[in-house]
Amino acid sequence: MGLLQLLKSQFLSHLLICYVFLVSGIIINLLQLCTLPVWLLSKQLFRRINIRLAYCISSQMVAALEWWSGTECTLYTDPKSYPLYGNENAIVVLNHSFEIDFLCGWTFCERFGVLGSSKVLAKKELAYVPVIGWMWYFLEIVFCKRNWEQDRRTVAQGLQNLHDYPENFWFLLYCEGTRFTPKKHQISMQVAESKGLAKLKYHLLPRTKGFWVTVQNLRGTAAAVYDSTLNFRNNETPTLLGILHGKKYHADLYVRRIPLELIPEDEAECAAWLHKLYQEKDAFQEQYSQTGRYPAPVVSPPRRPWSLINWLFWSCLLLYPLGLLLAQLISSGSMLTIFTSVALCSAASLGVRWMIGQTEINKGSSYGNKERVEIKKEKQESC
Ligand SMILES: CC/C=C\C/C=C\C/C=C\C/C=C\C/C=C\C/C=C\CCC(=O)SCCNC(=O)CCNC(=O)[C@H](O)C(C)(C)COP(=O)(O)OP(=O)(O)OC[C@H]1O[C@@H](n2cnc3c(N)ncnc32)[C@H](O)[C@@H]1OP(=O)(O)O
Numbered sequence: 001m002g003l004l005q006l007l008k009s010q011f012l013s014h015l016l017i018c019y020v021f022l023v024s025g026i027i028i029n030l031l032q033l034c035t036l037p038v039w040l041l042s043k044q045l046f047r048r049i050n051i052r053l054a055y056c057i058s059s060q061m062v063a064a065l066e067w068w069s070g071t072e073c074t075l076y077t078d079p080k081s082y083p084l085y086g087n088e089n090a091i092v093v094l095n096h097s098f099e100i101d102f103l104c105g106w107t108f109c110e111r112f113g114v115l116g117s118s119k120v121l122a123k124k125e126l127a128y129v130p131v132i133g134w135m136w137y138f139l140e141i142v143f144c145k146r147n148w149e150q151d152r153r154t155v156a157q158g159l160q161n162l163h164d165y166p167e168n169f170w171f172l173l174y175c176e177g178t179r180f181t182p183k184k185h186q187i188s189m190q191v192a193e194s195k196g197l198a199k200l201k202y203h204l205l206p207r208t209k210g211f212w213v214t215v216q217n218l219r220g221t222a223a224a225v226y227d228s229t230l231n232f233r234n235n236e237t238p239t240l241l242g243i244l245h246g247k248k249y250h251a252d253l254y255v256r257r258i259p260l261e262l263i264p265e266d267e268a269e270c271a272a273w274l275h276k277l278y279q280e281k282d283a284f285q286e287q288y289s290q291t292g293r294y295p296a297p298v299v300s301p302p303r304r305p306w307s308l309i310n311w312l313f314w315s316c317l318l319l320y321p322l323g324l325l326l327a328q329l330i331s332s333g334s335m336l337t338i339f340t341s342v343a344l345c346s347a348a349s350l351g352v353r354w355m356i357g358q359t360e361i362n363k364g365s366s367y368g369n370k371e372r373v374e375i376k377k378e379k380q381e382s383c
């Protein structure tokens with residue numbers, strides 16, 4: 001084992017990375033809070049400042065993926081579409097089977113210069129996650145309760161607000177609505193059967209309402225849908241903990257650019273279009289699992305140094321005072337102070353472990369786990 005590999009496997013390294021992420025994140029969240037009065041003076045200035053502050057947080061996770069774990073991300077796409085990536089607003093549709101799929105998405109955002117402004121239709125629970133969830137408030141991320149009756153107005157309003165967004169953004173939509181598990185797959189295929197839809201092998205049945213409302217509300221704002229299919233080589237199941245331990249993965253992303261005008265306006269036609277898209281995505285997955293390739297050439301953008309520079313900046317800024325504090329603590333010899341410091345470090349470490357838990361599929365929600373009869377019963381009870 002090399003020295004670097006040894007360093008990556010050490011608990012102390014992980015503790016320091018988490019410390020930098022958590023403390024810098026909270027400082028940035030506080031700075032974001034201070035930008036609120038700017039909204040009253042200039043909404044666009046507020047947005048531009050918050051794009052940059054958000055970049056300082058999300059790019060730390062990208063740096064962990066690209067520079068700490070050395071994970072490689074390969075893009076397969078049509079070379080004619082390539083120059084448009086990062087230079088237009090787009091709706092990204094991505095399969096939802098991996099714990100770090102969002103992080104690979106962020107990596108591509110970083111490489112095409114839209115990381116700070118990237119958006120997602122996120123479940124409401126994520127809004128309460130410190131650092132990331134709080135950062136999202138200031139980025140005008142659209143949250144949903146995964147209950148159409150409650151979401152239809154708020155989601156449409158959130159999307160309308162993005163009409164005059166001052167910088168290019170990608171809006172990520174996981175149409176499956178939840179991470180893939182064998183049980184959720186089995187239940188969603190029962191729904192597909194009952195609706196006379198073709199069965200999917202690698203995806204859950206897509207939820208069509210969020211897609212339709214997104215396309216309708218971003219017409220004139222977004223130029224295209226980027227249909228994206230992500231896989232990892234060697235059947236790996238990557239995790240955020242793996243990244244933290246410096247494990248290297250290799251992600252392959254296939255992107256097709258579909259102009260927004262090609263998507264039907266009528267709700268039922270739009271839903272049928274999405275179901276067809278997922279059948280095509282399923283075929284790409286099948287091809288990938290058989291051949292390890294997608295039907296497009298490799299046009300990979302290289303990783304950029306900015307995420308690493310940002311990470312080194314925050315590390316230097318926060319590790320220096322930590323070192324001084326530790327030295328003072330040890331020389332003070334006060335057991336109470338040492339005990340309090342150890343307790344604080346443990347609490348911070350547990351806090352980050354809880355945040356990482358949010359990305360773990362086995363700790364995922366029960367959404368999509370229930371039979372249709374149960375859902376109907378719950379909806380009737382809540383009425
Ligand atoms: C060049 C490079 C290109 C690309 C790079 C890639 C990506 C980078 C881009 C951006 C990155 C940005 C940010 C990333 C950072 C972090 C992201 C992290 C995570 C956040 C993700 C989430 O939180 S996912 C969860 C939330 N999102 C969604 O749920 C979206 C999808 N859902 C919907 O659209 C839903 O319709 C809804 C949420 C709007 C409403 O929910 P509801 O449950 O009420 O849905 P429906 O009305 O659709 O459901 C009822 C109908 O569904 C049928 N049904 C019942 N059971 C099932 C089942 N198990 N499966 C499928 N369908 C089911 C039911 O029969 C109902 O049908 P009807 O016919 O009666 O309507």
Ligand SMILES: CCCCCCCCCCCCCCCC(=O)OC[C@@H](O)COP(=O)(O)O
Pocket residue numbers: 017018021060061064099102123126129132174177178179352355356358359363364365366367
């Ligand atoms: C520098 C690195 C330091 C590591 C710090 C860890 C920080 C953790 C950040 C948590 C980010 C949360 C994003 C979670 C995205 C996600 O994957 O959400 C799941 C939902 O789609 C669907 O949920 P479900 O229905 O439960 O499958």
